[in-house]
Amino acid sequence: MKHIYENHLLWVYRAMKTSRYFEEKMEKVYLEGKQPVFNIGAGPVPGEMHLSNGQEPAAASMIVHLTKNDTVTATHRPHHQAIAKGVDLKKMTAEIYGKKTGLGKGKGGHMHLFDPKVKFSCGGIVGGGIPHAVGAALANKKRGTDWVAVSFIGEGAANTGAFHESMNLAALWNLPFILVVENNSWGISVSMKNSTSVSSNDIRAKAYGINGYLVKDNDPLEMYRISKEAVERAREGKGPSIIEIETYRYLGHFQGDPELYRPKEEVPILREKDPIERLKNHLLRENIITDDKIKNLEDKIFNEVDNAYDFAIHSEYPEPEEALEDVFC
Amino acid sequence: METIKEKRKKLTGSKAMIQALEQEMNRDSNIFIMGEDIGKYGGIFGSTTGLYDKFGSDRIMDTPISETGFIGASVGAAAEGLRPVVELMFADFHGVVMDQIYNHIAKIHYMSGGNVKLPIVLMTAVGGGYSDAAQHSQTLYASFGHLPGLKVVAPTFPHDIKGMLITAIRDDNPVIFMFHKTLQGLGWMDQIDASLGPVPEEAYTIPLDKANIVREGKDVTIVGVQMMTVEALKAAEKLAEQGIDAEVIDLRSIKPIDKETILTSIAKTNRLVVVDEDYYSYGITAEISAIVASEGFKDLKAPIVRLAIPDVPIPYSRVMEKFVIPNADNIIDSVKKLVKI
Structure with missing residues (x-):
């Protein structure tokens, strides 16, 4: 058992580190063509860009308990969940570059990544993906499998009608469904305190007669433990759960966000408690991995991500007329 | 030809719908129906009467009044390979679920580059003429027809209702199937001749793109x-x-x-x-x-x-x-x- 646990923690580290390196690279690439004057439509990666740096534990410490048969729906800030779920990194990067080789042949972009091979999807409408995961959970139950469906949302989505309708349905039908609320404190510029009537959304589980869990301080180990319990319960037919994790958003809502709404000192304080560094220190302290091996692992990660970017950069753009394809099958 | 003719019985629009759903559900166990009052009640406009007793609550699912929830759930179920049929009781109610219809159901196939298929049929009742006023009488054909990614059909006669509903269910794309309340041949509304017509007993298809x-x-x-x-x-x-x-x-x-x-x-x-x-x-x-x-x-x-x-x-x-x-x-x-x- 200890062996499994240790391997899981290494897996979580790898997933978080991959996402972090992928996004740090994206942060730079995104600014290409957007300096000195920021123009959202310019450069190799145009459009909105929502990065998840800091929020990695929410995704990795949950998805480590899932297989490719389990469904994940994610948000407009989807890279950390996509990477943890095993979405094809080359095709995902190419999609963000708007290339023909992308997951959606360049029709989706960074907010609309679909990889049915690993049952991953995301979308740009806040709360919109929750009922999709409920439907996947319904299909799992109808077919008598032990597969589960997990929907990741931000704390802002917990105030949508879709949240309430979906939670009621999932509880009513006792579905293998888990809602993970990544509470990064900010719905664009409005704080949780100014948007939400309760101090945390796990409390709302009571309203549906289901289990609610709160993971404090962006802790990957606690998120791992709680997620394991919720996934096991769902697989055993014990119904849905809500997990809220207090997580951190290092960057703006989107790149180019002037962030006038939050105090300047907030992010440096959060970065000091970086969850990836905390997990790395834990792995070293507990002799789960050595310094040399972690260096090797990181080299592998950097190499994989760099290759994905190379693939995207060197891929062809779609022909303009391809815009007319894929409306129907 | 003669044998088919002999087998033709006159059915109402409602009975034609029910026959289409029943025959398709017998053919394919992946098909199930979700909606408000579609179970024992049989659909407010008689679209599912009797199906609950034949197929049970697993395949004929009454839902809460949560259109975003259950129509949104059809997306996940369809992506998993099931073939959901959902009923939006009145087309007028589209306002509470339009995000799921036009931002998700209509666009996911396109945004995924054709990688995600959503074989969903959304049945919805349309039309006025019986003093149900501004929020329960609209047809809204154009509102749905305006959106890329949806096939939208509105058959008139029982023969077309059955054939087009069967085609809609077998189609791998999302289809909005609009049925007119007055053409259902319901006992509690004006009864018009057009709501009753010959319908072949066996399953058959009618294309979704032909006038x-x-x-x-x-x-x-x-x-x-x-x-x-x-x-x-x-x-x-x-x-x-x-x-x-x-x-x-x-x-x-x-x-x-x-x-x-x-x-x-x-x-x-x-x-x-x-x-x-x-x-x-x-x-x-x-x-x-x-x-x-x-x-x-x-x-x-x-x-x-x-x-x-x-x-x-x-x-x-x-x-x-x-x-x-x-x-x-x-x-x-x-x-x-x-x-x-």
Whole structure:
């Protein structure tokens, strides 16, 4: 058992580190063509860009308990969940570059990544993906499998009608469904305190007669433990759960966000408690991995991500007329 | 052919729907239905009567009043390989679920580059004429037809209702299947002849992209949908008594529109009246007029006439409702003026 646990923690580290390196690279690439004057439509990666740096534990410490048969729906800030779920990194990067080789042949972009091979999807409408995961959970139950469906949302989505309708349905039908609320404190510029009537959304589980869990301080180990319990319960037919994790958003809502709404000192304080560094220190302290091996692992990660970017950069753009394809099958 | 004919029984629109659903559900165990009051009640407009007793609560699922929840859930279930049929009780209620319909159901196949298929049928009741007022009487054909990624059909007669519903269920794309309340042949509404018609017993399909010429004529083309087709046929009978020979096209498919059938008819009649139980502006009458003006201009001998609900919400009081919904008399008046031009 200890062996499994240790391997899981290494897996979580790898997933978080991959996402972090992928996004740090994206942060730079995104600014290409957007300096000195920021123009959202310019450069190799145009459009909105929502990065998840800091929020990695929410995704990795949950998805480590899932297989490719389990469904994940994610948000407009989807890279950390996509990477943890095993979405094809080359095709995902190419999609963000708007290339023909992308997951959606360049029709989706960074907010609309679909990889049915690993049952991953995301979308740009806040709360919109929750009922999709409920439907996947319904299909799992109808077919008598032990597969589960997990929907990741931000704390802002917990105030949508879709949240309430979906939670009621999932509880009513006792579905293998888990809602993970990544509470990064900010719905664009409005704080949780100014948007939400309760101090945390796990409390709302009571309203549906289901289990609610709160993971404090962006802790990957606690998120791992709680997620394991919720996934096991769902697989055993014990119904849905809500997990809220207090997580951190290092960057703006989107790149180019002037962030006038939050105090300047907030992010440096959060970065000091970086969850990836905390997990790395834990792995070293507990002799789960050595310094040399972690260096090797990181080299592998950097190499994989760099290759994905190379693939995207060197891929062809779609022909303009391809815009007319894929409306129907 | 004779044997098929012998097997044809007359069914109402409602019974034709139920027969289509039952036969398809027997054929494919992946099909299930979700909606409000579709279980023991059998659907407020009789779309699922009796199916609960045959298939049970796992496949005929009553839902809470949570359109975003259960219609949104159809996306996840369809992506997993099931074939959900969902009922939105009134098309008027689309407002509470439009995000799921037009941002998700309609777009996911496209945004995924064709990698995610969503074989969803959304059945919804449309139409007025029984004083249900502004929030329960709309057809909204154009609102749905406007959105890329949805096939939208609105059959009129029981034979087409069954055939097109079966095709919709077998289609791998999302299909909005609009059924008109007055054409369901329900005991508690006005009963009209058009709501009862011959329907073959066996399962059969009718394409989702073809209009149907329901009356041939040479003097004028009248295009209608559902109750407006019924009114157009009534008008055509009376016009015939006055020596005017009208061709009536039942549109059946809102999206895609069968341009060819319309243009071919106008090449023969040179005159066009379009009748719609939806609003005037940006609607079917505008769309068909634009198609004919762009692609059949040379065949027109007179301006196109558009009959639709003037741009007002549908009023409650009977006299006012009758005034805003086009009828056979309006069509007759328009045609008589048109053939003199």
